[in-house]
Amino acid sequence: MRDDDNVKIKDVARALREPVRIDASFNERVMRAVRDLPKHSRLSFWRRWSMPRTITVSPLGASLVAASLVVFALVGLWHVSDDIDRAAKPIAKAIFPSKVAPDQHVQFVLVAPDAKKVAVVGDFNGWDASHSAYQAQHRGGGVWSVMAPVPVGHHRYSFVVDDSLWVADPSAPRVVDNDFGMTNSAIVVEEQR
Amino acid sequence: MEAVSDAAIVERVLRGNVEAFGGLVERYRDRYARYALHMLGNREDAEEALQDAFTRAYRSLSRCDDPERFGAWLFRILVNRCRTVGARRGRRAKTFVFDETALLSASEEHPAEQGAWREEIDRALQRLRPEQREAFLLKYVEELGYDEMSRLTGVGVSALKMRVMRACDRLRELLSEVHSA
Numbered sequence: 001m002r003d004d005d006n007v008k009i010k011d012v013a014r015a016l017r018e019p020v021r022i023d024a025s026f027n028e029r030v031m032r033a034v035r036d037l038p039k040h041s042r043l044s045f046w047r048r049w050s051m052p053r054t055i056t057v058s059p060l061g062a063s064l065v066a067a068s069l070v071v072f073a074l075v076g077l078w079h080v081s082d083d084i085d086r087a088a089k090p091i092a093k094a095i096f097p098s099k100v101a102p103d104q105h106v107q108f109v110l111v112a113p114d115a116k117k118v119a120v121v122g123d124f125n126g127w128d129a130s131h132s133a134y135q136a137q138h139r140g141g142g143v144w145s146v147m148a149p150v151p152v153g154h155h156r157y158s159f160v161v162d163d164s165l166w167v168a169d170p171s172a173p174r175v176v177d178n179d180f181g182m183t184n185s186a187i188v189v190e191e192q193r
Numbered sequence: 194m195e196a197v198s199d200a201a202i203v204e205r206v207l208r209g210n211v212e213a214f215g216g217l218v219e220r221y222r223d224r225y226a227r228y229a230l231h232m233l234g235n236r237e238d239a240e241e242a243l244q245d246a247f248t249r250a251y252r253s254l255s256r257c258d259d260p261e262r263f264g265a266w267l268f269r270i271l272v273n274r275c276r277t278v279g280a281r282r283g284r285r286a287k288t289f290v291f292d293e294t295a296l297l298s299a300s301e302e303h304p305a306e307q308g309a310w311r312e313e314i315d316r317a318l319q320r321l322r323p324e325q326r327e328a329f330l331l332k333y334v335e336e337l338g339y340d341e342m343s344r345l346t347g348v349g350v351s352a353l354k355m356r357v358m359r360a361c362d363r364l365r366e367l368l369s370e371v372h373s374a
Contacts, residue, residue: 009361012368013333015314020227026240030218030247031211037252040207 103149104189108134108159110169113142115161122157122187124150129160152191156184203260206251214251221264225271231330232275233282234319242278246271268335269345272327279323317367321360324348328356329364 108120118136125131136144136159156175159167168174169185197216205213222243229239250257250267257266318326331342332353339350346353 009333009364012314012364015311016231016318016330016334017227020223020230022222022226022240022243026222026244027215027218030244031215033244033248034214034251035211037248039209039211040254 103151104191105147106150106187106189107145107147108136108157108169109143109145109171110136110159110161110167111142112144112159112161112167115142115144117162118144119160119163120146120148120157121160121166122150122155122184124155124157129163150187150189152189155187155189157187158184198261199263200260203254203257203263206254217250217263217267218247221267224264225268228268228330228335229271229275231315231318231334232323232326233279234315238278238282242271242274245278246274249274272331272345276323276327313368317364320367321363325356325360325363328353329360332357 110118112118115138118138119129119131120134120136121127121129121131122134125134128134134146134148136146138144157169159169161167168183172185172187175184175186199217199220202213202216206217225246226239226243229242230236233239233242246267249270250263257263259266318329321329327346328342328348331337331345332339337345339353342348342353343350348356
């Protein structure tokens with residue numbers, strides 16, 4: 001900065017740093033515009049697991065949780081000799097309930113002549129390519145399809161070919177900006193009357 | 194009482210609490226209005242750019258990689274919106290409304306002479322080329338470092354230094370004319 005000048009830039013900058021106040025009605029205008037936009041309904045899978053969060057635990061709560069864990073471990077040890085399948089089935093059922101109400105059956109079709117395996121992933125199955133209900137079958141001529149349950153509502157989905165290649169459904173509208181920066185397909189499932 | 198972090202508010206909004214976004218608007222409204230106002234020179238355009246920046250931020254919130262730095266992310270959106278609004282205004286060949294800037298920025302305690310001096314500063318600022326004004330405001334008013342300015346604008350550090358230097362020279366020149374008049 002040249003101090004020999006008549007005008008000192010630091011004085012100009014100081015004047016420009018004075019606070020500016022905008023009318024509080026601005027907030028309402030922004031919120032009106034925001035309310036007209038689609039509501040964020042969920043965190044992305046990645047963000048849900050990676051976002052830091054603060055958990056507050058009271059001493060009583062912590063004691064109860066610790067006691068529950070001990071009881072759970074003892075019960076687990078008691079049943080350890082039982083058939084593993086019998087123990088695993090209820091857990092699997094809890095994670096992937098066979099009936100998610102309300103849901104509809106949607107046929108997903110992809111033409112992929114060179115594929116060895118095709119699965120459907122979407123927000124309705126936790127983007128899990130190994131989910132058994134969403135494995136497409138080869139119907140001949142390179143056509144793969146599966147009739148799978150999808151809850152009523154708006155969803156994003158994609159096909160996973162050979163466990164590695166994500167392919168948007170060529171016959172469905174695209175959603176360009178998903179949480180992972182990839183292109184997915186959009187589907188609206190309506191309740192059948 | 195401890196302020197709720199940006200990241201906590203972003204998380205609430207992403208979980209579907211639209212109204213929580215109001216907390217971010219309240220937090221950044223005045224801070225960023227200053228930049229928009231100095232950059233665009235009038236309240237109408239500044240509020241348009243700022244509102245646009247907030248709604249775009251809301252729409253793309255799931256792509257905000259570091260919610261703890263939501264403010265910096267929003268500011269990048271605002272800088273781009275100011276460029277767009279400024280370019281559109283240039284095409285409309287609209288004249289700047291200097292008095293609104295001065296009216297909003299001048300505090301009541303200032304003597305009349307200081308108010309007039311502030312007006313001259315605003316007037317001189319609006320006579321800078323947009324890219325010089327942007328660089329000057331980011332460096333001297335928002336007090337950013339050149340590396341951060343470069344990340345924000347996509348312009349190289351040496352080009353930014355040149356713009357700031359030219360902006361300073363031009364401001365001195367314009368304001369010295371007022372002094373000596």
